[in-house]
Amino acid sequence: EIVAAIEAALTDGPLKGRRIVITSGPTHEPIDPVRYIANRSSGAQGTAIANALVRLGAEVVFVSGPASAPPPLGVTLVKVETAQQMHDAVMQALPADAAVFAAAVADWRAASQSAQKIKKTREGLPTLSFAENPDILAAVSQLTEGRPGLVVGFAAETDNVIEHATAKRARKGCDWIVANDVSPATGIMGGTENAVTLISADGAEDWPRMGKDLVADRLAERIADALTGKD
Amino acid sequence: EIVAAIEAALTDGPLKGRRIVITSGPTHEPIDPVRYIANRSSGAQGTAIANALVRLGAEVVFVSGPASAPPPLGVTLVKVETAQQMHDAVMQALPADAAVFAAAVADWRAASQSAQKIKKTREGLPTLSFAENPDILAAVSQLTEGRPGLVVGFAAETDNVIEHATAKRARKGCDWIVANDVSPATGIMGGTENAVTLISADGAEDWPRMGKDLVADRLAERIADALTGKD
Numbered sequence: 001e002i003v004a005a006i007e008a009a010l011t012d013g014p015l016k017g018r019r020i021v022i023t024s025g026p027t028h029e030p031i032d033p034v035r036y037i038a039n040r041s042s043g044a045q046g047t048a049i050a051n052a053l054v055r056l057g058a059e060v061v062f063v064s065g066p067a068s069a070p071p072p073l074g075v076t077l078v079k080v081e082t083a084q085q086m087h088d089a090v091m092q093a094l095p096a097d098a099a100v101f102a103a104a105v106a107d108w109r110a111a112s113q114s115a116q117k118i119k120k121t122r123e124g125l126p127t128l129s130f131a132e133n134p135d136i137l138a139a140v141s142q143l144t145e146g147r148p149g150l151v152v153g154f155a156a157e158t159d160n161v162i163e164h165a166t167a168k169r170a171r172k173g174c175d176w177i178v179a180n181d182v183s184p185a186t187g188i189m190g191g192t193e194n195a196v197t198l199i200s201a202d203g204a205e206d207w208p209r210m211g212k213d214l215v216a217d218r219l220a221e222r223i224a225d226a227l228t229g230k231d
Numbered sequence: 232e233i234v235a236a237i238e239a240a241l242t243d244g245p246l247k248g249r250r251i252v253i254t255s256g257p258t259h260e261p262i263d264p265v266r267y268i269a270n271r272s273s274g275a276q277g278t279a280i281a282n283a284l285v286r287l288g289a290e291v292v293f294v295s296g297p298a299s300a301p302p303p304l305g306v307t308l309v310k311v312e313t314a315q316q317m318h319d320a321v322m323q324a325l326p327a328d329a330a331v332f333a334a335a336v337a338d339w340r341a342a343s344q345s346a347q348k349i350k351k352t353r354e355g356l357p358t359l360s361f362a363e364n365p366d367i368l369a370a371v372s373q374l375t376e377g378r379p380g381l382v383v384g385f386a387a388e389t390d391n392v393i394e395h396a397t398a399k400r401a402r403k404g405c406d407w408i409v410a411n412d413v414s415p416a417t418g419i420m421g422g423t424e425n426a427v428t429l430i431s432a433d434g435a436e437d438w439p440r441m442g443k444d445l446v447a448d449r450l451a452e453r454i455a456d457a458l459t460g461k462d
Binding site: 028031033034035036037038039040068104106115116117119127128129130156157158159164182183184189 | 270337360361388395
């Protein structure tokens with residue numbers, strides 16, 4: 001893979017000279033010094049997309065939460081933990097030709113983070129209240145200045161996948177949504193395969209179930225087509 | 232390490248023929264299919280303790296939550312995710328000569344787990360209420376039949392470490408508490424070193440800060456002494 005990354009950097013791929021920001025992995029939102037809320041995300045799909053884009057010659061800024069998948073090679077790696085940190089890192093990484101938001105960002109964080117470990121008490125159980133995290137996809141999609149030419153979001157759903165994802169695309173203002181069904185029965189979360197639907201202005205396009213690497217290759221090709229006017 | 236494990240199994244260590252149950256790693260408590268609450272724990276200290284006990288000849292059942300540290304070799308490995316599963320696995324693994332509860336078990340789980348991904352709504356943010364998880368340390372310490380001869384708990388504290396840990400020992404009914412200060416400033420959580428205080432009926436014994444492997448060796452020696460009557 002090191003060889004592939006170097007080869008890509010030396011060759012003239014279709015994305016040569018294009019800068020692409022990718023987010024990947026989960027975010028961790030601290031509750032207190034020892035507890036946090038997390039999303040299930042191995043970072044495997046985001047890493048695969050980054051590798052595919054690098055192979056096509058792109059300059060990739062990879063903003064990653066604490067993922068279990070090893071980070072891609074040949075990218076600028078920015079490690080973050082929380083949604084707020086991810087938001088700030090993405091904004092700093094702009095301008096870019098495209099942005100791909102593959103991270104599983106926590107929608108909420110604990111409204112107040114305790115500096116001390118919360119103890120069990122006889123008075124009973126704690127109740128957590130939440131504050132809303134910055135919506136990175138919406139913020140970048142709705143930039144009036146410096147919006148990337150192509151903004152791609154992801155939608156991990158467990159029911160009414162296409163309906164939810166189509167509504168999400170309209171609500172956020174992004175160009176594409178890569179939607180998938182992460183119900184436990186599909187085995188997609190944490191697995192090596194993915195079955196996605198690409199939602200764009202043209203409608204919903206179902207891709208067959210395939211390896212996450214192949215999903216990444218196909219998406220990277222589509223991004224290259226879009227950025228080079230072949231789409 | 233494979234060689235060390237085989238050597239231990241073939242040699243007559245002081246713990247030859249002794250069965251020890253160890254818990255390690257965090258637990259993950261699902262909120263919905265994609266979100267969970269977790270404790271910060273790499274599982275490094277628990278793995279090191281298991282390796283040290285195996286080297287002394289013990290038969291180890293290693294009950295591990297989703298840890299980032301690789302599991303020890305030469306043990307019976309039981310993988311779990313939630314506190315309830317860890318409790319059940321420990322009870323199944325008994326009887327044992329000793330039990331070492333090094334896992335960072337979540338005290339609480341979400342009171343009700345949503346089968347569908349919880350969506351953002353215009354009505355505002357969700358509030359999570361919690362249910363108490365089974366207290367594995369207390370349950371095993373207070374067994375009237377089949378209690379292991381030595382029960383060792385851990386206390387990860389961020390303030391008043393010895394006071395909290397001494398109270399915990401009395402409240403749970405265990406024999407020893409290995410207490411440490413996991414305040415972020417110590418760098419212990421996720422790091423390679425640990426600075427522990429061993430709380431027993433004899434009082435509090437501060438150990439110097441040292442590698443987690445050395446803490447494990449020292450604790451394993453103490454366990455061997457206790458089980459073989461040298462303590």
